Amino acid sequence: MPGIEFSHVVMRYDNGTEALRDVSVVIPEGSMVFLSGHSGAGKSTFLRLVLRLESLTRGRILINDVDISRLARRHIPAYRRHLGVVFQDHQLLPMRSVYDNVALPLRVARMREREIGRRVRAALSTVELLDKDRVLPGALSAGERQRVGIARAVVNRPKVLLADEPTGNLDPALSRNVMSLFRIFRSLGATVIVASHDTALISGMGERVVELADGRLVGDSAA
Amino acid sequence: MTMDAQRGRSGPAATRRPKEVWPAASGALRSVWRERARVAGESIAYVGQRWPTTVVVWLLIGAALALPAALYMVETNLSRAAGEWQGRPGFTVYFEPGLDASVSSGLATRLRAEPHVGDVRLITPEQALAELRGQTALRDAVEIFDGLEHNPLPVTIRATLVLGRSPDRLQEIAESAGLIPGVAEVVIEKTWLERLAAIRDVTRRIGVIVAALLGVSAVLISAASVRLAIAARLAEREVLALVGADARFIRRPFLYLGVLYGIGGAVVAAALLAAALMALEAPLARLFSSYGADLHLSGFDPMFLGVLLGCGAVLGALGARLAAAQSDRPP
Ligand SMILES: Nc1ncnc2c1ncn2[C@@H]1O[C@H](COP(=O)(O)OP(=O)(O)OP(=O)(O)O)[C@@H](O)[C@H]1O
Ligand SMILES: [Mg+2]
Numbered sequence: 001m002p003g004i005e006f007s008h009v010v011m012r013y014d015n016g017t018e019a020l021r022d023v024s025v026v027i028p029e030g031s032m033v034f035l036s037g038h039s040g041a042g043k044s045t046f047l048r049l050v051l052r053l054e055s056l057t058r059g060r061i062l063i064n065d066v067d068i069s070r071l072a073r074r075h076i077p078a079y080r081r082h083l084g085v086v087f088q089d090h091q092l093l094p095m096r097s098v099y100d101n102v103a104l105p106l107r108v109a110r111m112r113e114r115e116i117g118r119r120v121r122a123a124l125s126t127v128e129l130l131d132k133d134r135v136l137p138g139a140l141s142a143g144e145r146q147r148v149g150i151a152r153a154v155v156n157r158p159k160v161l162l163a164d165e166p167t168g169n170l171d172p173a174l175s176r177n178v179m180s181l182f183r184i185f186r187s188l189g190a191t192v193i194v195a196s197h198d199t200a201l202i203s204g205m206g207e208r209v210v211e212l213a214d215g216r217l218v219g220d221s222a223a
Numbered sequence: 224m225t226m227d228a229q230r231g232r233s234g235p236a237a238t239r240r241p242k243e244v245w246p247a248a249s250g251a252l253r254s255v256w257r258e259r260a261r262v263a264g265e266s267i268a269y270v271g272q273r274w275p276t277t278v279v280v281w282l283l284i285g286a287a288l289a290l291p292a293a294l295y296m297v298e299t300n301l302s303r304a305a306g307e308w309q310g311r312p313g314f315t316v317y318f319e320p321g322l323d324a325s326v327s328s329g330l331a332t333r334l335r336a337e338p339h340v341g342d343v344r345l346i347t348p349e350q351a352l353a354e355l356r357g358q359t360a361l362r363d364a365v366e367i368f369d370g371l372e373h374n375p376l377p378v379t380i381r382a383t384l385v386l387g388r389s390p391d392r393l394q395e396i397a398e399s400a401g402l403i404p405g406v407a408e409v410v411i412e413k414t415w416l417e418r419l420a421a422i423r424d425v426t427r428r429i430g431v432i433v434a435a436l437l438g439v440s441a442v443l444i445s446a447a448s449v450r451l452a453i454a455a456r457l458a459e460r461e462v463l464a465l466v467g468a469d470a471r472f473i474r475r476p477f478l479y480l481g482v483l484y485g486i487g488g489a490v491v492a493a494a495l496l497a498a499a500l501m502a503l504e505a506p507l508a509r510l511f512s513s514y515g516a517d518l519h520l521s522g523f524d525p526m527f528l529g530v531l532l533g534c535g536a537v538l539g540a541l542g543a544r545l546a547a548a549q550s551d552r553p554p
Binding site: 051053074077078079080081085087091094095104107108109110113152 | 462
């Protein structure tokens with residue numbers, strides 16, 4: 001069963017903080033999971049490990065049966081091109097337009113300009129920002145910037161979509177839109193992991209919820 | 224039972240190669256070049272927005288490039304001057320007065336047979352006196368000889384080196400001529416050619432050392448400036464890394480920045496050099512004409528400028544590469 005598999009993962013930061021303690025969980029390909037838990041529970045760390053932004057201390061993480069903790073440094077960029085990421089601080093390049101920001105993952109993957117144009121417009125229309133494509137990020141509201149970040153995360157049709165508090169700056173209606181967008185991606189075969197402490201939103205979705213507390217897995221609605 | 228045991232996977236041999244996770248996207252050339260043009264435009268904008276810093280960096284790199292470039296110019300011009308000036312090294316053999324003519328003519332014959340010796344001229348005391356009379360500046364001095372009974376001038380042989388041959392051999396020939404009985408003195412003339420060759424050699428060596436030292440400083444100046452730019456754009460690097468940009472993609476803006484710094488420095492160096500040439504041309508022309516030579520400064524041509532710009536670009540890029548390598552390493 002390919003997908004994402006954490007087995008006995010321990011993550012200790014350089015300063016000694018144990019952000020994850022012996023976490024084992026399997027997220028099948030094409031499924032959607034919410035990571036919940038209080039602030040500091042280890043949700044972001046979980047996602048950062050999948051992204052190989054951090055290296056784990058013990059255990060292993062298999063993505064499509066590949067042990068990514070063994071991935072050589074030079075293979076990491078190519079690996080990340082198959083992931084889509086929405087981060088808490090939805091970082092955008094300030095000197096590039098909305099269009100160019102969303103196009104970034106495709107340009108990094110050296111896609112043809114015409115195909116890039118098609119996909120960027122499709123992604124921007126899903127987040128209802130097609131009319132702002134020439135605007136610089138500085139001239140957008142926080143919610144609009146977040147939507148640009150979401151468009152950028154989905155534009156390369158990733159096999160794995162990781163979202164860290166993707167609805168932090170959004171109103172409830174827009175939050176539900178974003179969630180249904182993630183569901184569409186799930187239905188297209190992507191594995192979706194959303195970290196959020198918005199329990200109201202999570203419970204309304206009726207999806208699997210994995211709960212972390214102080215670095216330990218304390219609850220799994222699928223178990 | 225763990226997941227590992229279930230699947231019978233136990234070590235690296237059982238895990239698939241990372242490349243096979245998903246197939247790589249195929250390249251599209253036009254998209255790649257557009258991205259480069261976009262990054263180049265951003266680098267130019269970056270440099271333009273911070274022009275006070277940029278000007279200082281250009282001046283620093285320019286100063287570092289100007290000195291080796293100037294030494295190169297001196298060297299080329301000395302080489303050319305050496306080729307143009309006709310003075311050849313040689314020696315003059317002075318015989319004791321009243322010697323049998325067969326001794327001097329015998330030596331002249333022997334010298335003519337030497338492959339290193341080109342022109343051999345035997346000058347009798349009469350010829351020497353006539354030659355002296357021909358030089359107006361010495362007319363008064365020659366009048367003293369007229370009062371004497373005998374011509375006091377000795378027989379001399381003037382021999383010159385064949386152009387292009389080693390002056391060392393000339394030295395040997397001259398010394399052996401000095402051993403012949405009846406020879407009073409052998410004077411070896413160090414000519415301009417030799418002195419120029421020596422000066423050229425020294426300039427060339429100094430040039431290499433100076434170019435190496437200042438080339439390294441140009442690289443370090445570029446590296447320090449690019450490091451500032453990297454620090455200012457750390458967040459952007461993270462974003463790029465997150466969407467799967469490889470190291471080359473992430474470094475490209477900084478590489479272009481280094482190249483811009485280097486080329487700007489080379490332009491400054493060329494301007495400094497042009498100014499120095501303009502200031503020095505008149506006094507140098509006066510100096511040369513006092514040696515009876517015309518001054519044509521050469522070497523400041525499109526080829527030289529091209530090489531200078533190229534060196535600037537390469538040194539700037541090396542600095543950027545250094546800065547990028549340092550920033551890749553965790554602190
Ligand atoms: N770079 C770091 N260095 C050291 N400790 C860290 C680092 N990042 C996170 N931590 C610690 O690891 C623990 C888990 O952090 P993490 O960011 O994963 O929590 P989280 O569940 O995402 O919290 P939040 O809901 O506030 O985003 C926390 O105790 C945090 O202080
Ligand atoms: Mg977090």
